[in-house]
Amino acid sequence: MKTVSLFIPCLVDLFLPDIGEATVTLLRKLGIDTIYHDGQTCCGQPAFHAGRRLETVQLAKRFVEIFETDEAIVCPSGTCVLMVKKHYPDLFADQPEWLERAKNLADRVYELSQFIVDVLGIEDVGASFEGKVAYHESCQLSRGLGVVEQPKKLIQATAGAELVPLQNASVCCGFGGHFSFNYPEISEALVKEKADHFMSSEADVLVLSEPGCYLNINGYLSRHHPGSKVMHIANFLTGSG
Amino acid sequence: MEIKTEQFVETAKRELKNPNSRIFLNLLPVVLSSLRELAMETFPDPDAAQEMGGIIRGEALARLPELLETFEKNASAAGAKIYWAKDSQAANEYILNLVLENQAGYITKGKSMVTEEMGLNELMIKNGIEVWETDLGEFIAQLLARPPFHIVGPAVNVPVDQIRDVFMEKIGLDKPTTDPVELGYAARRFLRDKFHEMKIGVTGVNFAVAETGTIINVENEGNIRFNKSSPKIQVSVMTIEKVIPDMKDAMHLLRLLCRNCTGQHIGSYVTMDTGPKKEDEIDGPEELHIIILDNGRSQIFQDTQTREVLRCIRCGGCLNICPVYGMIGGYPYGWAYSGPMGQLLAPLLLGLNRCHDHIWACTSCQACKVNCPAGIDHPGLLLYLRNKEVEGDSSLKAVPPAWTESLSYKVFSRIASNPMLWRLTSKLMRPVINRGAKDGKLKKGPGPLADWLKGRDFPEMPEKTFHERWSELKRS
Missing domain, CATH: 3.40.50 (Rossmann fold)
Known part of the structure; x- marks a missing residue:
């Protein structure tokens, strides 16, 4: 292909x-x-x-x-x-x-x-990152499509990267599209928890594979923990963004 | 109980700040989910066991009318009196008549969400009949006049000093103690008296077995067993969907129910009643009345989509795993049923007009669906109900959204159907959205963004969309 x-x-x-x-x-x-x-x-x-x-x-x-x-x-x-x-x-x-x-x-x-x-059969894409990486398991990707291990394999094959555990990694970040606009207080409480777990994981970057979660978690971290880093997996693997 | 489903948002906002609720809720994702996982792992194949639960529930619903008839036949043959109650009022009046005819004075109850749904306690009290909840959690909730916080643990969020105070005030606890054992004894002393004199005990039903006419209850405190074995008259209230084909199915569902509920392999007490006391038996009720309540479920059953909701076995597993429930607890749902199962049941039983937030306060994370031992796709069904609301479905008492909202989706789909218009709109949107942006971030914004931005930043719209960047990208 x-x-x-x-x-x-x-x-x-x-x-x-x-x-x-x-x-x-x-x-x-x-x-x-x-x-x-x-x-x-x-x-x-x-x-x-x-x-x-x-x-x-x-x-x-x-x-x-x-x-x-x-x-x-x-x-x-x-x-x-x-x-x-x-x-x-x-x-x-x-x-x-x-x-x-x-x-x-x-x-x-x-x-x-x-x-x-799964299709190309590649895990090592030749990426490199020096530091600890936490991975957030987005809901639709993990429970909807059953894709959990694939992004982790890509991270683990990244030179210099150490995948560290993230508490409650598979719990929703509280985005849910219009949910986060209709129920901003509940949504914010959820993303705060996600951010807290990331901070206590002591990882250098939070990687995820979902633009919606990126918007939400990055938005929260940018306001409350400036300087902390969230990356979509495509950016992580290409060293961009 | 008073129905407060319409106060979802204000109650949720309050509960987000309730430190007592948070103590319990913080334990849910950590403790309860690992207990559940450990318990499920005792099945040789946990996934297959879970799937089997869905299959049993699916079959039971597919055969529901036939199974109900078989159950009635077999339970009647064993000596039980069956009463088909069309609605809550009919069921409540039947129980009230029993109390009056037998001059019972008071009734004791095992925890049952269906009698909460019926508002049985209110009717009894209105008629001067005392009601005593005998499940410890439900007893505490009753003394405090609070709705259940969780369908399985109704008062699990109540701090021990509040329990001490209300016990001293209302049930004669003589010394101020917060020792759980002492408090347990106090409740026990009080309730034992009630059991001693009781004439009528009212309980719910976990499963009704068609093949044998048996009703099954599972619990941890023994109070349901008391309610079923010591009164002259036992009243068991079940809704139509509780019936299942046979004992083999019951055993599997029991194993799933307990594992998904409290992470136990089995509850401390499982009682099975086939008819009242027989002549050669030394204990048990003289009369067993089984009320089979419809209360709108036949209508839920008619629609093959909403029928799926009737699969629920009330394990509470979806509450325990739901991120939204995990933040706000049970009170905002405003009725007997909370969490994902409540978000489906309440609108179907009460009408979409009274439960707007129930169908929208979901992130569609699918944790409930994945964990459900009965095979319910809660998020999918919530989408179905959202569509019914949007269409203004009158059979579900839907109030359609404002015309401006409907128009905005029509405009959205018109724009998204035309790439030229899509590009043009994004160009026009940019300066509006980016007004007030600083360092590439929005801190304050218009309309629906305003509340979002109170605690989070939003990226500004970049100079160029992906579409605009593509012409350079494809050449590079």
């Missing part, structure tokens, strides 16, 4: 483009070419989680039309991949033709670390 199609989450497109760039850099380093369909916008996840099925179906159909001829689609977010892989088939349950197309597409969508470790 020499070329993959980039599935860039809207959050990355608009607010965190460095994660998208690092994804391209990393894949190229591994000998993978990337194409980018510039008609892509949003997969519909925010609308879906807000109960807006009609609006989501509209965006899901667009997504399928844009991506369905690609051999492999890679995305630096577990949430967005889960949306396409799991929720699209649910959305099209009563539209057999679209259901077929969505299912067909679902098998070819991968989260970045999943693609590198």
Whole structure:
């Protein structure tokens, strides 16, 4: 597989483009070419989680039309991949033709670390980082897609990096998209706990594989623990950001 | 109990700052989840055992009407009196009549969330009948006039000095002690008197076995056993979904229930009753009344999606693992059922109009789903209910959101359907969002961002979107 199609989450497109760039850099380093369909916008996840099925179906159909001829689609977010892989088939349950197309597409969508470790069979991407690394297990990635070990393997294979335990690593950071806007106090209490566990892990960096968690945890640390470092795994593995 | 589901947000804000609740809640992810894990590991294949729970519950629901008939037939044959209660009122009145006919004066109860749902205690008290909760936690909650904090541990958050004070005030604790054993003895002395004179004991039901007509309860204190064995009249209240096919299923579900609930292999007391006392038996109730309560569940059953909620076996495992419950505890949910299972049950039983926050206060982290021994996909069902609310589904008493909100999603999907418009909007948004940004961070912002930004920074919108950077990237 020499070329993959980039599935860039809207959050990355608009607010965190460095994660998208690092994804391209990393894949190229591994000998993978990337194409980018510039008609892509949003997969519909925010609308879906807000109960807006009609609006989501509209965006899901667009997504399928844009991506369905690609051999492999890679995305630096577990949430967005889960949306396409799991929720699209649910959305099209009563539209057999679209259901077929969505299912067909679902098998070819991968989260970045999943693609590198499971499809390419690579753990050592030639990255280096001097210091201790804690890894936050994002909900949709770990419980939704079952991707837990892949990012850890990539970190462990990084020269100079020591993966250290993070207490309650698999507990939600409290983002949950609109949850963090609708219930900011509860959300903040959760991210505070995540930040506290990171601080007591004494790691030099908190690595994660989900732009939403990045936004939340980094936002909290930036306010309360300036100088502490959070990195998306694509940035961590390319030494950028 | 008074229903306060509409006060979710204000109660949650208050509870976030409640140090007494925090002591217990902080233990949940550490202690209880490791106890649960250790207990689950005693199964040769924990995952298979968990999956089997879901399969049993799925089968029981698929066969529900038939199993209920079989249960009624077999329980009646064993001498139990079956009463089908359409709603809480019917069930409450049935119990009230029993009390009046038998001049019982008071009833004792085993902890049961279903009688909380029915508001049984309020009705009894209104009619001058005393009610005594006999589960220690529920007893404390009753004395303090508080709702249950947790479906399994109703007063687990109450500090011991408060228990001391209320025991001194209300049940005659004669010396001020915070020794748990002494306090336990005080409650025991008080409740033993109640058991001694009792005529009617009311309990819930964990499982009703169709094959044998047996009702099963599991507990740790022996109070349910007292309620079932010592009164003249035993009243067991079950909801329709409690029925399961046979004893083999019951044994497996019991093992799962206890492991997921308290991390025990089995509760200290498991009681199985098939009919009242037989002629050759020395103890047990003379009459066994089994109330089978519907209270809206037939309607929940009709929709194959919401039917999934009826799988729940009330282990409380989802409360123990839920990050939101872990922050706010049980009070904000405002009723008998809290945490993820309560977030599904309460809106379905009370109406979406009274439980708006129940369906939205979820991060979709899926911890509950992964841990559920009954195979419930709580986050998925919450999304289903959100959609019902958005559509204004009248059968679920949904109040649709403001038209402005609906419009904003329509506009969003229109913009996201047109790449040109998407790019243009992002360009126009940038100066609005970035107004007031400092060092690449937003500290204050408009609309929905304002509260978020009280405790967190948000990145400013960068100069160029990924899309704009791509033209350079693809050439490099």
